[in-house]
Amino acid sequence: MIGDTQAPASAPHQPYAVEGHGLVKTFGRFRAVDGIDIAVPVGAIYGILGPNGAGKTTLLRTLLGIIDPDEGERRLLGDAAPLRMAPNVGYLPEERGLYPSMKAFEAIAFMGALRGLPLAEGRRRAKAMLEGHGLGAAIDKPIRQLSKGMAQTVQLFGTIVHEPRLIVLDEPFSGLDAINQEKLEALIREQARKGVTILFSTHVIAHADRLCERIAIVAGGRIHFEGTPAHARDRLRAQVRLRTRAADGGWRGALPPDATTEDGTWHFALPDEGIEPLLRALIDGQAGIESLSIERPGLHDAFVAIAGAAVARQMRDDRPDRTEDAA
16 A cells, blocks of 8 residues: 655655556456566666556556556655656656647646746747747647647746656657657657656667667566666677678687577677687688678567567557557
């Protein structure tokens, strides 16, 4: 159960902006969140990575206090009652929603007012944000006249106009074209440079790889990996591709036991002792090196190894405009 003790919201050395311990949430017989532990460092860009239906949305809503867990505890900005921290949080849900007839700057100011920002100040900030990001022409336009990307930008500005300490984004890149995705990535980095903690969910591995300092890989309501993207990649060994002019010779004895060949190219994992001993054997054995490359595993490769190929295929097949179910 969630405790009633309130920690000081402005604790000087609070190491984590978001914490969850032993979180469980069920819907009927479906266990959407299944014993999750998570800790998001203050000031980090942290990604929750997994396919649609993995439990990402339920986890975010539980951490924010929108729904209560069946088991476990959570702390938001040091407070065991997350809703008390709502004025310090900016939350962009996956289900977007703006009043179509409201002008862009008024929509931003209205969202800020919901978090305690005076309406007049919200209007001033909204106009400055739109002009500062090259959207001055949209200030007085009603939402219905904006493109999808511009409307989503307006909603994002409304999420941050009150200058929150924590920004939580649920599948923020869904439905955006490549240009607007780049703009959103730039905006996330801009907020992080100000010291704001960013927590977002995504089923697109590339966004997590480019942006995140730490990630949690979620599938089936559980965290299968937590750490830096580099640490996830380090769980796999680099792969070597080698092509030689000589088809055979004494040098072949220096190849690792797992080496395979296809169309004259050898493939094998980088040996623990590195590539130098093999290079010496190839040169001394006059193998005639035509090409040699060492390919470091990407985050996608690590995800497949951690979560499984079936989950990775599901992420690949997820459509950007698809919404997550109750999980």
